[in-house]
Amino acid sequence: MKLPVIAVFAFGLSAGLAQAEPVRQGNLEIDAAWARASIGTSRPGAAYFTVRNFGDEGDRLIGLSSPVSTMTMLHETTLSEGISRMAHVEAAEIPASGELTLEPGGMHVMLMELATPLREGATFPLTLAFEAAGEVTVEVHVFGPGATGPAE
Amino acid sequence: MSLSRRLLLGAGAVTALGAGALGLGWWQVDGPGAAQPASPTRNLPRPLGEMDVTLTDHRGRRVTISDWVGRPSLVFFGFTWCPDVCPTTLSDISLWLEELGPDADRLNVALISVDPERDTPEVLADYLGYFDPRIVGVTGEPGEVARILGDFRAKAERIEDVKGDYTMNHTAGVFLFRADGSFGSIIDFHEDRRFAVPKIRRAMKKEQP
Structure with a gap:
């Protein structure tokens, strides 16, 4: 499988050094995992990433864990009548040949009860459990508290 | 729409309290989904x-x-x-x-x-x-x-x-x-x-x- 390696390399170059290389697990590729720096540990943090599915069958993100948080959950911000709400999401689909994007204002990882502050410039591990592809751990890059994404 | 439904609608929005019956009437006619609370754009902030x-x-x-x-x-x-x-x-x-x-x-x-x-x-x-x-x-x-x-x-x-x-x-x-x-x-x-x-x-x- 040479092609994906080249693709990964090319992506790594184009996105600059702050960008980690995507992590491959089975038919899935987890990319651009990032979080905002936390201010202390009392507030929940949020993390984001993209999962691409190169397979012919859909998969599901069914679990999340990280040593930085004792309660790591998938949440989704929804907006109705101008009011934003957050709801817990049990599992999220990654359709065949499709992707799942976690981004500000949409789906996100809630990192509750932080064990340690998320410091700008640091990374922390986040383990994702998929129904078909199994478990994979990625390194999440921490940007500033006002960051809008990993492409800055 | 029944009166009780109307009252329920009003109760759902704090903002309707001050609006009175006239405001409520306007709101029902004008609001697209009358079953939902009015959106902020339809219920303007005070100056x-x-x-x-x-x-x-x-x-x-x-x-x-x-x-x-x-x-x-x-x-x-x-x-x-x-x-x-x-x-x-x-x-x-x-x-x-x-x-x-x-x-x-x-x-x-x-x-x-x-x-x-x-x-x-x-x-x-x-x-x-x-x-x-x-x-x-x-x-x-x-x-x-x-x-x-x-x-x-x-x-x-x-x-x-x-x-x-x-x-x-x-x-x-x-x-x-x-x-x-x-x-x-x-x-x-x-x-x-x-x-x-x-x-x-x-x-x-x-x-x-």
Whole structure:
């Protein structure tokens, strides 16, 4: 499988050094995992990433864990009548040949009860459990508290 | 529509209380989904000059909302324990202000906390230190915050979680007011910057005679 390696390399170059290389697990590729720096540990943090599915069958993100948080959950911000709400999401689909994007204002990882502050410039591990592809751990890059994404 | 349904609708929106029967009639005719509470755009905030609520800013100074009249204002509701929407809005606003350049110095830009229990002036100051310094944080007694929410026709609701912690559902858009304190428009959450910045400029234009 040479092609994906080249693709990964090319992506790594184009996105600059702050960008980690995507992590491959089975038919899935987890990319651009990032979080905002936390201010202390009392507030929940949020993390984001993209999962691409190169397979012919859909998969599901069914679990999340990280040593930085004792309660790591998938949440989704929804907006109705101008009011934003957050709801817990049990599992999220990654359709065949499709992707799942976690981004500000949409789906996100809630990192509750932080064990340690998320410091700008640091990374922390986040383990994702998929129904078909199994478990994979990625390194999440921490940007500033006002960051809008990993492409800055 | 039955009368009881009508009453239920009214009860669903705090804002309808002051509107009276006339307002309710207009609302039902005009509102698209009459079964849902009116959206903020259909239920306009009061002019800033009529908001005599006094709150405390993140520097510990007392602020009466009507004092913002004289400059165009950009006001939104949030809380610092909010992990997703509020930092996103604050980042968006910081980018808008950057794009406006020195013109942005003529604006009042304020975050009103919907979580005064945790957001003390000190906490707000700590948090806002990470965003554009022109953004002022405002908090106050829960009763004062409830009054200002009513004046804006905005909403906030405390949601308890299993562990005794809580989060807040709240109105997410950014309210724009002209220099004379009249309501201009709302920048919706996630509205494209291509639309947001011209909206701000439009609200600012009205200040010139």
